[in-house]
Amino acid sequence: MPLSLTTLSLVDSPVTLQEGLTILERDDHRCQYCGLDGRASFENALVMRVDFVVPRARKGKKDPKNLVACCTPCNTIKGTRVYANFDEAKAYVLKQREELRKNWESKTARPLARSTIA
Numbered sequence: 001m002p003l004s005l006t007t008l009s010l011v012d013s014p015v016t017l018q019e020g021l022t023i024l025e026r027d028d029h030r031c032q033y034c035g036l037d038g039r040a041s042f043e044n045a046l047v048m049r050v051d052f053v054v055p056r057a058r059k060g061k062k063d064p065k066n067l068v069a070c071c072t073p074c075n076t077i078k079g080t081r082v083y084a085n086f087d088e089a090k091a092y093v094l095k096q097r098e099e100l101r102k103n104w105e106s107k108t109a110r111p112l113a114r115s116t117i118a
Helices: 017-026 042-046 072-078 086-108
Strands: 048-052 067-071
Touching: 017 048, 017 067, 042 048, 048 072, 067 072, 072 086
Parallel strands: none
Antiparallel strands: 048 067
């Protein structure tokens, strides 16, 4: 059972282990937003989860049509927003990922070392 960070108590998981595995298998263990392959490495497998396309917080149902394989970063970016359809959600997530990547690169880029001529 997962831990609720707001109440610090154990809460029921929104999907059972078997339901989650069924969704991951259906989607070939690949994030339906960014395409991350959950089988490519142990680290990738650790970040895979099941996403409610229409979030539970917005009355999304636990129906296979509303569930997709998703990596944790895409799930976090998507949040509890509601979109007109899955394609709109995917476009939003990919755009946000690109903006975050550019921001990260601008803050972590190392300046080129100046060559010294002796």
